[in-house]
Amino acid sequence: MYCDGRMIHMESSLFGVHRSLFDFTALGHAFILWLAIQGGIYTQTKLLSFVEDLDHLFFACPFSERVWNALHAKCNLPWVQRSWLDTLSWMEQFRGRSISSIVIQLIFVASIYAIWHERNAWTHGEAPKNESTVIQDIVFTICA
Template sequence: MRRDVNGPGGSGSPKFAFVAWLAARDRLSTMDRISKWDHRVDETCVLCKREPESRNHLFFECVFSASVWEHLTKGILLSNHSNVWQDIVFIISDERMEGKKRYCLRYAFQAAIHAIWRERNKIRHNEKALPITAVMKMVEKGVRNKLSILRTKRVKG
């Protein structure tokens, strides 16, 4: 069964949804994929500098991205919290989960993926990346702002 990380009705941000869609299909140009075209590339994750970069490592097994994901979702997921890609996709695809909680998790998932991918690309292209605390605050604030906007607009559900 195909898991749709965007869910019915899409998400709140098309650019977040698009990057998450690419990640869900393992179509982002992670270093494990690039190395198939060019064997000379360094596959090491630029965020943790410990493991080879793959989709599953980058989202959310890397200590950098795991910290961002945990910061956003540990309080919501409690004992169900995971940093394993397949587990996360299963959790956020569970149609039995209460709608508001599922929306919040899906939006946090998309926002985290977008922010992590962006920070990864900054480093890959020799730009100055943000410290992890700044990334966590930025993503959390973005998610909170989105939810606040929905609340003020009185969006159903």
């Protein structure tokens, strides 16, 4: 991945994540995904000793779950709540270069970024967005 001519190395084979997850994404989105894979996202557990981990942040939180449900419905994919590691494994089936695989990869990476960004905004006192606004942001990111 390149940024202003400098190479940024991201180990993409961790947890079975294929490099293609990083191929079509904006640098900021790919960086947040890479941080999450590395266990470097500061969740509430790490910040304030509350009970929040990547499973809760990205999947078990009611807000996140509504976002995933809506996005999966838009793509005509059934939503099955998974753990973080199970989701990374599930994404392995979309490692190809077909249009549907690329779109699902983009949805995944943009969703991880948007959910993290929204939680981060809440943590720092910004007014919360509703899930329909976050979903629109994700769709806009993918289509931009």
